[in-house]
Amino acid sequence: MTQVISHRAFEPGTTGWTIDDLEDPEILWRWSEGRYELVEGVLTKMTPQGFENIDPLQRLRRMIERHVDAANLDGEFYPEVDVLLNSGRVVRPDALFLTAKQHREQKRISHERGLPQRRYHPVYIAPTLIVESVSIGHEDHDRVTKRRWYAEFGVPHYWLLTEHEHSLICLVLDGKQYKQETGGSELDRLTTTAFPGLTIDLSKLWE
DSSP states (O other): OOOOOOOOOOOTTOOOOOGGGGGSHHHHHHHHHSOEEEETTEEEEOOOOOHHHHHHHHHHHHHHHHHHHHTTOOOEEEESOOEEEETTEEEOOSEEEEOHHHHHHHHHHHHHTTOOTTSOOOBOSOOSEEEEEOOTTOHHIIIIIHHHHHHHHTOSEEEEEEGGGTEEEEEEEETTEEEEEEEEETTOEEEOTTSTTOEEEGGGTOO
8 A cells, every 4th residue: 555645734623634644654643642533524632531431441341251251252342443434534432342253354354455464454344342431521422423423334232331420321223223222320230132141230330
């Protein structure tokens, strides 16, 4: 792949950005040093992830990973990796889950695009699950905008984990839109088709 040098100023809030701009080594370096997304072509700086939001997400991830291992399922969680939705939408979910088959497909696409192994690789495929940890003041970005984007991209399961409400909402793709499969707060216990046989004890997320 030919390396692109865009010579653009890396300024959040500016428009006209695409995934191709990340072929510029200087732009990619600036991008990698912070938490950024491309929102309809706008270079957007994400809010810092507070410590209070990290613990519930980590506990949820470990709960699922233990279940996956015990049930001899396959797949891995990946925290804060970029997902290419289209040329002007590059998002960085708090966590996503890829099956072994999806991981192989990701590798195949990267190879077909001629990308060297150590170059920047966003996720090109729809993961089985995306989890967003909802921050105060930025609820609409996760609950409205990303809900629509992930549905359009074909992500089967989208979960919204909200620490300040002690809640977890599990959405499942139904046609071209999400419907709520399950949800709860505080001490509720949830089951989901994303991981059959798993019971999510919410009380363990807020310890």
